[in-house]
Amino acid sequence: MKGEKQEIHHTKPIRCIVKLGGAAITCKNELEKINEENLDIVSSQLRQAMMPGWSSSMKVLGMDWSKRHGESEVSGNIEDFVHNANVDSSRFVVVHGAGSFGHFQASKSGVHKGGLDQSLVKAGFVATRISVTTLNLEVVRALAREGIPSIGMSPFSCGWSTKEKNIASADLAVVDKAIDSGFIPVLHGDAVLDKLQGCSILSGDVIIRHLAAHLKPEYVVFLTDVFGVYDRPPTEPNAVLLREIAVGKDGKWSVVKPELQNMDKQVQTTVAAHDTTGGMETKIAEAAMIARLGIDVYIVKAGCRQPQTTH
Amino acid sequence: MKGEKQEIHHTKPIRCIVKLGGAAITCKNELEKINEENLDIVSSQLRQAMMPGWSSSMKVLGMDWSKRHGESEVSGNIEDFVHNANVDSSRFVVVHGAGSFGHFQASKSGVHKGGLDQSLVKAGFVATRISVTTLNLEVVRALAREGIPSIGMSPFSCGWSTKEKNIASADLAVVDKAIDSGFIPVLHGDAVLDKLQGCSILSGDVIIRHLAAHLKPEYVVFLTDVFGVYDRPPTEPNAVLLREIAVGKDGKWSVVKPELQNMDKQVQTTVAAHDTTGGMETKIAEAAMIARLGIDVYIVKAGCRQPQTTH
Known part of the structure; x- marks a missing residue:
């Protein structure tokens, strides 16, 4: 998606905000199961995108020195760092969705509808955060193993x-400082407090839009489990x-390519029953909001080398 | 430890800040291993302390609805919440140390000495945070399983x-809001940014002191792996x-009970080689700083029913 460019100058611009779609990095139909293969491919591709100085002859300097499950020793070769100073990366931010983490806990308890005075909602809030932070930790570890x-x-x-x-409030100073210190912040869809209804689900897409408006990245990439928007x-x-897809100043979007045979036929979107964040319609609307800011948005199948050209 | 009481009135006072010592909830001599038995006992005792309305005839309403390792189904009986509204808890804050998590990664890379421009330190920062947040997630899950x-x-x-x-900065508003919404925040010793040296290790004890000064709890409890201070x-x-131990206005502390036979003999403290947060001396100093605020401090062996009377 493309919007009209605004002239914004940064001394150190943010290159990209990447959304790792929950459906792309988890197994949608199996509760709390990570799609390890996809996550590894995506992490490796992100390393190549983030580290322009990296060549295939160089060793990947893993930054996850924790024990992996079933192993007694830490992973990663710490000694390698002494002889290798090049771990500079472009300024990226990663945001991921929940996929098969969190949605079950949120929808069972109605966290998205609010009402923290109800014990079920309160417990669901705790359970949802446990589930999504479990996924976040695994995404951070996968990226760190690739030296990100x-x-x-x-x-x-x-x-x-x-x-x-x-968004009612968001402390972007912490995100800014992390980026300035050379880190890649990894945020995620989360259960949060809501000023009106007590609590709510903040989707990764809404986070992306807010970050994009503030950080003004060169572009935003949505990695999904499909080739793009159908x-x-x-x-x-x-x-x-x-x-x-072209996005007008009013935020309304229309399909430019291909020319749909029957232009009266509307684009149909569905919301899965377990999805507490609004489904594809919300996602397209969020992407359109970003394009409106003058930031190009790419919607790409995770693990593919040929992005769908959407602008 | 006891200090002089200050008259502070809160409409909703914080009852207690609990420090779960790293050595008490992890296996000190085994890298990244949780002391499951201790953690479960402590979690159960905290539930009893936090939920005055709870009686042994009531069901524990677990709030960790995630899959446990090796299981295909989520844990917790979600239906129970519909018939049971009583999940109110006293206002507690939990802070835990790192134990056998994080210390290895921090000391190997020198995160506590700063220098984020060095690739080893930067990687160590990432690795340390992965390790300590892994422990944090497990502590949160253990407490949630007990209905906290x-x-x-x-x-x-x-x-x-x-x-x-x-502490150079700390957003206590987020902690306050979590407490006001009926949650028990669980903080931990962490790798953080440092204004002078780039990065540093923020110990759980320093966090406790800062929280105590701000939240003015009725008391602070340190759960350790020993019966107290020797x-x-x-x-x-x-x-x-x-x-x-009595703490003077100047923050200096002296032993009141028992009367030491040789009063010239100083209390000896040691710092383990892998400990990047200062060992027992820092811990006593931090506890004394809290007592100085007029807040009673108890140092207790985790899992014991009879606390050491220190004041």
């Missing part, structure tokens, strides 16, 4: 809160991949 | 930073348990 200086930053802890699904659920026959 | 509405809050993400080992390392023969 990733730092987990939970929106709740960073003081993010909502009011009617919009005119109807991509599991349906004859679903057409939309290659280019 | 625990919320993990990483000091780095909450905007805590240091300057020469002291006149020398408790592994040495003839080590004497100090039952009562």
